[in-house]
Amino acid sequence: MSQQAGTRRRVGIADVAARAGVSLGTASKALNGRGTLREETRARVRAAADELGFAPSTVARSLLSGRTFTVGIITTDSYGRFSIPVMRGVEDSLGVGEMIAFLCDSRDDPIREAHHLRKLLERQVDGIIVAGRRTDPRPPLSENLPVPVVYAFAPSNDPEDCSVVSDERGAARLAVEHLVKTGRRRIAHITGPQSHAAARERAAGAADALAELGLAMAGEPMFGSWTETWGRFAAAQLLRGHPDVDGVFCGSDVVARGVTDGLREAGAALPMQVGVVGIDNWEVIAEAARPPLTTVDLGLEQLGHRAGDLLLAAIDGHPAPGVHVVEGHLVVRES
Amino acid sequence: MSQQAGTRRRVGIADVAARAGVSLGTASKALNGRGTLREETRARVRAAADELGFAPSTVARSLLSGRTFTVGIITTDSYGRFSIPVMRGVEDSLGVGEMIAFLCDSRDDPIREAHHLRKLLERQVDGIIVAGRRTDPRPPLSENLPVPVVYAFAPSNDPEDCSVVSDERGAARLAVEHLVKTGRRRIAHITGPQSHAAARERAAGAADALAELGLAMAGEPMFGSWTETWGRFAAAQLLRGHPDVDGVFCGSDVVARGVTDGLREAGAALPMQVGVVGIDNWEVIAEAARPPLTTVDLGLEQLGHRAGDLLLAAIDGHPAPGVHVVEGHLVVRES
DNA sequence: AAACGTGGGGAAAACGTTTTCTTGACGCCA
DNA sequence: TGGCGTCAAGAAAACGTTTTCCCCACGTTT
Incomplete structure (x- = not known):
């Protein structure tokens, strides 16, 4: 148990072998379950390894195996x-x-x-x-x-x-389908910069899903930035252009959070009048939103x-x- | 340049040595700047290594050096x-x-x-x-x-x-000093759960700093949770108990963000009437707050x-x- | 001219494993 | 009783470096 006070050398398989009274190779086989050995020998080697607290050097092993x-x-x-x-x-x-x-x-x-x-x-x-x-x-x-x-x-x-x-398009589809399922019919899309593939894909996915459900998007997708500030601004603008909107699919939770604030402060009642869905399931954002955000977790x-x-x-x-x-x-x- | 089609073996220092026409050990010395070699030899070895794209195996090196x-x-x-x-x-x-x-x-x-x-x-x-x-x-x-x-x-x-x-106490001190420097005198503290050392330390640091400045904290520190919801709730409660509060030091940015929302919605004018300072400098939170949060970056x-x-x-x-x-x-x- | 020092480089050990090859002992069968 | 197969274990090679030790040739000194 107690360490020798002097140089604390790494305990190697040679030490184990010596203690068990076998050769180096035999000790290796015993510990790795290779070769043909008597069970008694294996047990003796394992015991010695345990007593010495032997842990094989991954480095040496790697050198040999190449892995x-x-x-x-x-x-x-x-x-x-x-x-x-x-x-x-x-x-x-x-x-x-x-x-x-x-x-x-x-x-x-x-x-x-x-x-x-x-x-x-x-x-x-x-x-x-x-x-x-x-x-x-x-x-x-x-x-x-x-x-x-x-x-x-x-x-x-x-x-x-x-x-x-x-699955960006699939995520957009899930969001849109949820909005439709909860009775929304005039659905807008507010998202991040068009230069991001994620924004483009999600917009396209939303458009496809709406089309398949026989609906049209309320206005063009509104591209901006992935910020709450943009979400707030866009929400107010949306409400001016489309006062009858009843659902907003947002390209991210951060945007969605801005949108909820923007809508609420423009006088919309959430979630009764307008439903909002985000993407990301970023809990610290989604749970603090008012109301807490329904969102798509990308997995x-x-x-x-x-x-x-x-x-x-x-x-x-x-x-x-x-x-x-x-x-x-x-x-x-x-x- | 082109690889032999067959087995793509790792190029080792032996290959380099052979190509440079020197022994293995010499090649090693040349590449590592050890030993006494002619500069011409070193250069030849280096050239060979470059041509072969030699990269020494860290595994072998580790085995020997123990590091x-x-x-x-x-x-x-x-x-x-x-x-x-x-x-x-x-x-x-x-x-x-x-x-x-x-x-x-x-x-x-x-x-x-x-x-x-x-x-x-x-x-x-x-x-x-x-x-x-x-x-x-x-x-x-x-x-x-x-x-x-x-x-x-x-x-x-x-x-x-x-x-x-x-430096938790120092961070609290920075926050409080900033509030005082900007003219706040009736400063409250809203923070996370008392079971967290961070909350206790920050509260203690704030109390110390205020005392040194000859001020008393407005009410007891309000311990709660690290959530916006708590921040909003506590802010409203604070304003009822201490309508004249003009500064709030918050134990985290998340709490601070809730506090700004809570104060604003309770009718306080920010930042004129009440100053708010957080801790963390969590940008996505701090920048989206209204007004954007002054905060302490813990470094x-x-x-x-x-x-x-x-x-x-x-x-x-x-x-x-x-x-x-x-x-x-x-x-x-x-x- | 012999001894000596030195610059340049080769040979081999060492690191700690795994694995292959070899050896020895024993039992079985002819 | 001799040969063969098999089980158990040891010996040694291998992995790819670094480093120590040694050797040789050459130039210098006495």
Whole structure:
């Protein structure tokens, strides 16, 4: 139990072998369940390992096997609302395979990204996940990498790469269908900047869903920014142009929150007169809104989990190139 | 340039040596600037390495040196508002030392934490950073670890450990002083649950600062929860009990945002009649408030950076046990 | 001219595992 | 009784570096 006072050397498998009175190789086999050994011998080795608190060096093991059981996660926004749940899902998925992840924050800087990539390859990671903060497609990491790569949230613009994305159009459809189901008929759309693929996709999805239900959107989609300020402003403007609007689908929870405030302060009764639905399920925003926001959860954690699973499969030699879509789900609150 | 079509083996230093016509050891010395070699030889080896795209295997290097140039970050809330900037700072600090971090999310579960710890030690990390999501002291990771540990944000309750914390009382002081400087005299405090050390410390700091300025707090500190709903409710109640209040220091931006809404809707003119200051500088909250929130930034990224620096120093044999405090700074907006 | 120092570079050990190959003992069958 | 198959375990190679030790050739000094 007690450590020798002097140099505290790492206890290696050689120490275990010596204590159990067997050779080095035998100890290895005993601990890994390989080879043919007497059960009594195995037990003796295991006991010795326990007594010494032996933990095998992953480094030595990696050197031999060429596998490190590590992956790299390169994220463009560590701060982000989006990459965090994705990372959480990834970690969850990797954990079952006894893998562990290196975290690299590229901060949207290609130079930092290249630097991180080099570091990861030097460390011989078994695979890499690239998590973006916007849904817009991004250029691939590099050509001819020696390890598999999975793009999460922000897909690669090479369709041969493996990407996992959220179902933006489906999310818009869920939101619109909820509004219609709750009796809304004159539905407007207030969202973020048109330069963002997410805003465009959600607008298109909403238009499609409305059309299929035989409805027309109340006015054109209102593109602006992902801010509450824009939501408030747009809501007031909307009410002036379309006083009879009874539903607003917003491109994000932040916008939706601004919209609820804008509508309420312009005299609309929420949720009776106008229903509002957002996207993101960002709880600190959605729950504090008045009324608390009904919203679509994009399932980012599942997305990350899926990305991890796909990467593990690719590492095991079963790559699944192409774009994989993860569905979201509606979270009904009071708006 | 072009790869041989067959097995794509990793290019090792042996390949470089062969190409440069020198021995393995010489190649190593040339690339690492060790030993005494002719400059011409060094250049030849470097050229060969470049042509082959040689990248040394960190794994092999680690095996020999016993150092891996990796650290583990164990965080109790990957989702979190708090650990993210901390991690960002840590990564920043480590990057200059060519180190890289493993990310482990313990989700506040001691079992997961122990599991992650084991994984990290197996991988022979050079050090560990533990990042919490609350400022309350936490039990140390484990006794007698073979690597240095630095606690960030949530300190260890063993004062012999190395912890880095934010200056909660100082932050409260900054907020109160700002209110006083802008002419407020009847200042109240609305904050989160008394069970949180952060709420208690900030309240104590505010009381101290007011006392030093010869003022008394308007009423007792109002403890509640870290929500907007509580902020709104408390603001209305405050105005009933102390109609002449002209400043509110809030324990967080979320609470402060609720307070601004509550005050405004109770008829107070902001920021003329009542000044409000928060803590956190959570931009999405603070900037969307009306008026945009003046708040104290706790300097979490610097905190993380500091933690990284301290860990690197400890790894280099210069530990600095004890509690290290990082100062925040005021961010003046319009409230 | 012999001894010595030094610059330049090679050979081999070391790190801690896993895995393959080999060896020895024993039992069974002819 | 001899040969063969099998079970158990040891010996050694392998992974890709770094580093120590050693050697050789050359120039300098006495």
